[in-house]
Amino acid sequence: MAVQYLGLGEINGPLIALENVTGISYDEVARIRLDDGSQRLGRVVQIDGTRAVLQVFEGTKGLSLKNTRTAFTGKPMEMALSEELLGRVFSGAGKPIDGLGDIYAEKYADINGRPLNPVARSYPRNYINTGISSIDALTTLIRGQKLPIFSGSGLSHNKLAVQIVRQARIAEESDQNFAVVFAAMGVKNDVADYFRRSFEESGVLQRVVMFLNLANDPIIERILAPKCALTAAEYLAFEKNMHILVILTDMTSYAEALREFSSSKGEIPARKGYPGYLYSDLASLYERAGVIEGSEGSITQIPILTMPNDDITHPIPDLTGYITEGQIVLGRELEQNGVYPPVSVLPSLSRLMKDGIGEGYTRADHSDCANQLFAAYAKVQDARSLASVIGEDELSPLDKAYLRFGRLFEKHFVNQGTDENRSIEETLDLGWALLSTLPRSALDRVDERVLSEKYDPQSAAKFE
């Protein structure tokens, strides 16, 4: 048995300090045994000579300066990995909580991961067909991408995430290689339950690894949950050659847990009290998506975050947007108008889309169609704000045409059923048909050649 340290020097929030400690290293894990026989895990976050500061994963409730014995394991936080992970449920700290016992580990890996060498990445190109028009056509999801959903409280982001999981098809791949890693951070029990039920109904539950940290679970575990989830994802993707879709919800709770932890450590806060390293910390999660050269697997991330007060400039969505490769923004106004999914098209973006669409991936006319839809819909916003000032009747015929296009676009293109699975052909044809409701001269983003092929007022007639 290794050396045990009796008692503590200080307790402050989730942090404890030990004095006169020797032979420990930065980031190593310690076991803290309480007098009542229960055991907690902690991690070294600071060393000053012989004084060590530890964060306790399960919280410091019940700890006193006297009732503990701490032993150091000599290793950083590791997680047991094997293919048995699939179908299992874990706590945020990676402990099985479904009552089926421990994982028989094939290997252990440090949950912090290591930075991926940029030269070892291969550039993501294959698109994932989600069957959702607004995503497939306008913010195409690419295998190996990190594409967050920026939502607000009460919007249908969970429904959308479930629909993506259910319908996501990677062109020409068999489903055998596909799995989902799901990490819930600080979500309510019924939300976690909704996901579990939906996975079960669509028959993918056996291919899902779940990490659950509910709203009342300790915050340190919340900080660990995405790290454990991504460690599992990396193992399945790059060692077992699977295509992994990682869903992280809700990143806002994660960032808030980080803020709580940082302030109890007494760190100097940056914007809105979040720690100065929030960007680096979020990046260390998001950057774990990707495709590695020479490996057949991939990690695609869909983090979900609720924008506090629907404010996209809040530090959490803001910093996320700077790291991720685009974003799908949900809008409250669309939701209120009964549009599902309420994808706010203009601020949404997929950065990797340009190299994963077109000839050989989706269809040759994809980028023309998408660009023109964006441009036309931007005009709709201008026409709407003008109409709200001078009234719809006073608008020029072109502006009226834009208003009509806007209505039809939201009703027929953005809006679709929760189980409606549109092929990319259907989606693009629908896009062209909607564009054809506009005068031909208004379509200034498209080559004449493409236009003469696709501009068809006949097809627009069906929207009457």
Add this chain to the structure above:
Amino acid sequence: MNTVFSINGPVVKVKDTSDFFMMEMVYVGTRRLIGEVIGVNSEETTIQVYEVTTGLAPGEPVVGTGAPVSAVLGPGIISNIFDGIERPLKKIEELSGAYVSEGANVDCLDGEKKWQVTLKVKKGDVLRAGSIYAVCPETPVIEHRCMVPPNMSGEVVFAAEDGEYRVNDVVCRIKDSEGAEHELTLCHKWPIKQPRPYNKKLSIDRPLITGQRVIDTILPIAKGGTAAVPGGFGTGKTMTQHQLAKWCDADIIVYIGCGERGNEMTQVLEEFSGLIDPKTNRPLTDRTVLIANTSNMPVAAREASIYTGITIAEYYRDMGYHIAIMADSTSRWAEALREISGRLEEMPAEEGFPAYLPSRLAEFYERAGYVQSLCEAEGSVTIIGAVSPQGSDFSEPVTQNTKRFVRCFWALDKSLAYARHYPAINWNDSYSEYSDDLAEYFYKNVDRDFLPCRQRITSMLSEENKLMEIVKLIGADVLPDDQKLVIETARVIRVGFLQQNAYHKDDTYVPMDKQFRMMKTILNLYDRSREAVEKGLPFNNIIATGIFEKVIKMKYDIPNDKPKMFIDLDVEIEQTIKKAEKAHAKEGR
């Protein structure tokens, strides 16, 4: 022996020692992690570590190297991809696989590769600091010129034969005035935080041609100048930087991916090796150096990456090349400063940034310039820094402080990006102070009419801006015809001129001559229409002819190598409007 006392993230402290000096490079721990001394006092020495400190324990040794953190400068830099402290990432991959491991002590430059060296000096020659003593072809387009380090000079006592040498082979020996001999290899070291000396700064009067219309024509940048590209996420900062790196007429591009996405670096690597530089007919990688500290790599190395990049740029400048640095993004660098500063518990200034942020930014941007180097060659370093303002708010400290030290400000605009108007540079918020410095160049090399045309185009845009205030209130229909004409012409300028398609084979790079002719044609359209409108032709009749749409599409319809087609287009404008006038006159009768 000095040992680690305390560890807090990347900050490590050593107690009771006076062995280290500020900015000294040190090896920390048994795994020899690379670090830099950033604070010294009588009680403790503070070190920032450029690698992950997981597993480091108190009591592990800390060893000084006796030298500041330096870049190794020699052949083999171009076409390579380095991390923030100039370690070649490909070598690290060979050593440790797909993930970057700690303590990977690899040589910065390939020590085994042989270069075809031609000696430029013979025994007895007297060399000054910066003199060129040997050259070798580094890539098919870049000749590497080995220079005597700036702190050395003397008489040649040995010069090797021409032939194949490795970077660390001695090719020359010089004896200085005190009689000491120095060996010169193909490379030397230079501290990254110290600007390399030059003879004098020259005045800035040549543009950096980028082939992007909104930049070259409206907001030009000079060789040796500085520019900032601020913009919220998704506004196309990286895209703009990529376009500039691909097409600008610098000899060498140093692309610093500072705290940005890993996939973007992969994209640059892939795209640049596939793209052929029209001037040299060689892949763009032959003139590009990449420095990658992606957002998940250690934060202290992020701070160093900017300095490593600029030191490499200055080195090639001294040889007489024109370098453009793309720093994407300087905000991440500022945040790295903030993070380290927070760990040191320094007193924060605005938004947690350290109070020395402005002086650090100034030091960086002042390393740009058009200079006469020590060997009397002319070279320049142009810095184009992306800024990622928090919450797209340009009043935040990094944007505001950057603004004070750059002379070109290309503000990217969310609403333009939302409408997929790229490059999303907002012509009303942006400015360039170089347009006066460059006036003579444009006058001589493009056309005498260039600047007057540019002036008319910008006035038209600002007039549109004013008119739009009215349109927003009452709609465009009620405006008089001459104002409608301004609005419509401004639309042609916006969509047909300022907006540029990076994926179109002709539109992605547009030579100055075509840019000028496009302006001329737009103004011609305006003048002709105005004449007709003044004579009583209703403006809607002109619109109905579709000639405005035709002019908008000229960027696609007229290939870059067929400037004659502009004459045809001008004729068409003339005829179309005449026809409309005739038809109108007939109707009237």
